[in-house]
Amino acid sequence: MEQQLILKGFSDKTRKVYLGHVSKFFQAIKKDPRNISKDDIRSYLAAQLEERKKAHAYVSQALSSIKFLFKHILRQSIDSMDIPRPKKEQKLPQVLSQAEVAKILSTVKNIKHRSILIITYSSGLRVSEVVTLTLNDLHPDRKLVRIKQGKGRKDRYTLLSDTAMEVE
Structure with missing residues (x-):
């Protein structure tokens, strides 16, 4: 996966983040990649939001990482799985006077x-x-x-x- 990220021109930071997300996903799912279902992905993402209290941006990034894995490495279409991306949070920045x-x-x-x-x-x-x-x-x-x-x-x-x- 790292080679494919390099060939696609992803930055060092993005490569590190994507690989980290995919590693965490596999640790949580504990399944052979060929046996992962839409429900496995949905459950993992929901657990990140609900149980682990991760931010919507974090979960959206995790979804992008998983989609990259399926599309470019496993050569499976994940787009047809209809997995929703978390709604972007609207937070105002803290501004110094x-x-x-x-x-x-x-x-x-x-x-x-x-x-x-x-x-x-x-x-x-x-x-x-x-x-x-x-x-x-x-x-x-x-x-x-x-x-x-x-x-x-x-x-x-x-x-x-x-x-x-x-x-x-």
Whole structure:
């Protein structure tokens, strides 16, 4: 399965997650893959939601992993099994106030660290995007930050704030 994920171009993180989900699925089901039924899959996913109290996104990801296994490895159609994907939860993020953000940033004395935090916050970057940033990715004349191969292996631009440019 790992080779097929690599050949399909899945990221390292996605491969690790998919393999983990499939491993947990087999540990729970304890059946030969050829004998797994729609009811086995449904029961496993329901148990993840009800008994293990896993988030809907987690269970949806588990379903995607199992579907990949059946379609690309076992060469069986799981789409016809009519297994519903859990409804996406609508949760609001916890947002810090401007005063809270300013307080955090004021405690950072190292200018390099403060610059990184300000760019991260003001540009809305993910951790994985920040760690790969270089000076060549900053375009102060256009007030843009270029993100190379971010989530979903997509390039994108985001805003570079005046505050980030004025860090001292």
